[in-house]
Amino acid sequence: MKKQWYDYLWIFSAAYLILGFFNILFAWLGLLCFFIPLIISLTQGTKGYCNRYCGRGQLFSLLGGRFGLSRKRDIPGWMKSKAFRYGFLIFFFLMFFQMLWNTYLVFAGAQDLRQVVTLLWSFKLPWHWAYHGTLLHPGVAQFAFGFYSVMLTSTVLGLVTMVLFKPRSWCVYCPMGTMTQLICKAKNR
Amino acid sequence: MKTVKKRKATVDTAACVACGCCVKVCPKGAIAIYRGIRAEIDQENCIGCGKCAKECPASVITIREVQP
Ligand code: SF4
Ligand code: SF4
Ligand code: SF4
Numbered sequence: 001m002k003k004q005w006y007d008y009l010w011i012f013s014a015a016y017l018i019l020g021f022f023n024i025l026f027a028w029l030g031l032l033c034f035f036i037p038l039i040i041s042l043t044q045g046t047k048g049y050c051n052r053y054c055g056r057g058q059l060f061s062l063l064g065g066r067f068g069l070s071r072k073r074d075i076p077g078w079m080k081s082k083a084f085r086y087g088f089l090i091f092f093f094l095m096f097f098q099m100l101w102n103t104y105l106v107f108a109g110a111q112d113l114r115q116v117v118t119l120l121w122s123f124k125l126p127w128h129w130a131y132h133g134t135l136l137h138p139g140v141a142q143f144a145f146g147f148y149s150v151m152l153t154s155t156v157l158g159l160v161t162m163v164l165f166k167p168r169s170w171c172v173y174c175p176m177g178t179m180t181q182l183i184c185k186a187k188n189r
Numbered sequence: 190m191k192t193v194k195k196r197k198a199t200v201d202t203a204a205c206v207a208c209g210c211c212v213k214v215c216p217k218g219a220i221a222i223y224r225g226i227r228a229e230i231d232q233e234n235c236i237g238c239g240k241c242a243k244e245c246p247a248s249v250i251t252i253r254e255v256q257p
Contacts, residue, residue: 051207075248184207
């Protein structure tokens with residue numbers, strides 16, 4: 001099939017991770033990967049984002065497929081069970097709200113800006129080189145650190161399951177994918 | 190008399206995550222994602238090549254022999 005412009009959005013996904021390494025404020029762009037799929041599923045009732053535009057999925061299929069960084073085995077049954085997929089979605093949401101809460105605390109002045117990227121919700125990586133203060137409120141930066149943590153964590157999980165199972169294994173339990181599918185199911189009942 | 194068996198893809202729709210990976214690899218354009226819920230295969234156009242089954246991250250596509 002002929003390649004379309006949207007088949008190159010993996011470049012955006014890769015650039016996102018790299019830019020966040022140099023300036024954390026780029027992390028805000030990641031909101032696009034949250035709102036676009038939601039808007040498409042809410043208005044069109046389709047998973048058009050996953051099916052077409054998602055650069056992250058493309059990145060995994062490129063690395064796992066073309067570059068062969070995948071064992072291409074079947075994903076274990078429990079990982080595609082509804083219990084795990086919905087459970088992971090809920091867990092992801094809880095962590096997301098905790099991140100928003102931390103951002104709020106910084107905005108409210110109750111907490112100082114913490115320039116760390118938290119990997120897998122537990123490992124704090126120093127990331128101080130990516131922010132040197134701006135005219136913006138520190139809370140703006142706190143959100144960026146938090147959001148980048150979310151994106152990096154999901155990329156790392158996706159890369160691990162890409163290597164172990166099929167290239168786009170992440171798409172089986174990706175919270176955005178699960179959530180948009182649920183929205184579509186609710187809308188198209 | 191010889192019966193020609195054809196190979197066709199079937200989706201375990203309950204376990205399909207509607208990611209669309211299968212759509213992207215089908216050489217016949219025989220797959221569509223139905224309303225963001227599940228993949229549907231056009232049995233007329235499917236040639237049973239198995240590309241979709243290989244690609245599917247949830248491994249929910251099987252290639253079966255069907256009586257024509
Ligand atoms: S399931 Fe997630 S990673 Fe996969 S295409 Fe959809 S949004 Fe992208
Ligand atoms: S690749 Fe598999 S899980 Fe994804 S839409 Fe196709 S059949 Fe469903
Ligand atoms: S078996 Fe081949 S032709 Fe049939 S749906 Fe899958 S990819 Fe398309």
